[in-house]
Amino acid sequence: MFTFEGKTALVTGGAGGIGAACAKMFARHGIGAMTITDVRRENLLRTAGEIEKETGLTCISIDADIRKEESDSLLVAEAADRMGRLDILVNCAGISRTGKLYDVTEEQWDFTFNINVKGLFFICREAFKVMEKQRSGCIINLASQAARGGGILVTPDYPSSKAAVLTLTKSLAKLGASNSIRVNTVSPGLIATEMTSSFGYDPAAVPLGRIGTGDDVAGAVLFLASDYASYITGACIDVNGGIAMI
Numbered sequence: 467m468f469t470f471e472g473k474t475a476l477v478t479g480g481a482g483g484i485g486a487a488c489a490k491m492f493a494r495h496g497i498g499a500m501t502i503t504d505v506r507r508e509n510l511l512r513t514a515g516e517i518e519k520e521t522g523l524t525c526i527s528i529d530a531d532i533r534k535e536e537s538d539s540l541l542v543a544e545a546a547d548r549m550g551r552l553d554i555l556v557n558c559a560g561i562s563r564t565g566k567l568y569d570v571t572e573e574q575w576d577f578t579f580n581i582n583v584k585g586l587f588f589i590c591r592e593a594f595k596v597m598e599k600q601r602s603g604c605i606i607n608l609a610s611q612a613a614r615g616g617g618i619l620v621t622p623d624y625p626s627s628k629a630a631v632l633t634l635t636k637s638l639a640k641l642g643a644s645n646s647i648r649v650n651t652v653s654p655g656l657i658a659t660e661m662t663s664s665f666g667y668d669p670a671a672v673p674l675g676r677i678g679t680g681d682d683v684a685g686a687v688l689f690l691a692s693d694y695a696s697y698i699t700g701a702c703i704d705v706n707g708g709i710a711m712i
């Protein structure tokens with residue numbers, strides 16, 4: 467359905483979960499070159515190996531912690547340099563914690579925002595430098611249903627950080643439009659990954675009757691990255707099996 471021949475993509479949080487699902491789906495749909503990045507080096511190399519084995523694509527892997535502006539700058543520059551250009555950026559790196567109100571320390575608040583908001587912003591900013599020169603590009607940021615509903619089980623720092631991602635995406639979409647850089651959000655509900663493995667959520671509570679998969683989210687990401695979405699920017703696609711309705 468989609469084709470990404472000749473295109474290049476950088477996927478953060480690509481070692482596992484939704485990021486790995488996106489990277490694998492891009493590879494299956496013929497992406498020309500891809501870089502995955504994550505702080506977990508072993509998992510990153512394993513995912514790159516799986517992609518190569520399944521599709522033949524040699525996936526570039528760069529291990530980096532996205533919390534620092536300098537490392538974000540180096541990361542994006544290296545990815546763009548090794549791939550020749552940067553057409554698509556998918557920001558999946560993120561963390562959440564379960565707990566109660568008084569579990570949230572200043573350290574935890576900063577940790578969450580440094581990854582989910584600050585790191586994401588600086589990666590976008592660096593991608594803009596490349597995409598502005600190309601006068602084209604596409605960025606997809608992962609927010610969360612929790613941004614709208616306040617979250618279940620997770621501590622308040624997480625939904626607050628994801629609400630920031632929703633707004634940041636719109637700000638960037640406005641700034642990118644004149645250079646044909648589209649910036650959109652995908653907001654997942656409950657998806658079966660390492661992040662949610664301890665949640666114990668009842669599939670019967672989801673209107674569609676099941677917990678989502680990484681591929682459910684990747685489908686929306688690929689659509690937004692494709693030419694079928696060429697008139698969509700500053701938007702958010704909810705992928706939640708209908709839980710926003712309850």
Ligand SMILES: NC(=O)c1ccc[n+]([C@@H]2O[C@H](COP(=O)([O-])OP(=O)(O)OC[C@H]3O[C@@H](n4cnc5c(N)ncnc54)[C@H](O)[C@@H]3O)[C@@H](O)[C@H]2O)c1
Pocket residue numbers: 478479480481482483484485503504505506530531532533557558559560561562581608609610611653654655656657658659660661662
């Ligand atoms: N799983 C869900 O139900 C769900 C729901 C809503 C939103 N999301 C969002 O989707 C995105 C992907 O989540 P997931 O479920 O695949 O989680 P995950 O934990 O499986 O993957 C997140 C990845 O981010 C990486 N990461 C964490 N801190 C990092 C750092 N400092 N630098 C670089 N990489 C770092 C982790 O190593 C991990 O591989 C996240 O932004 C998450 O908030 C997930």
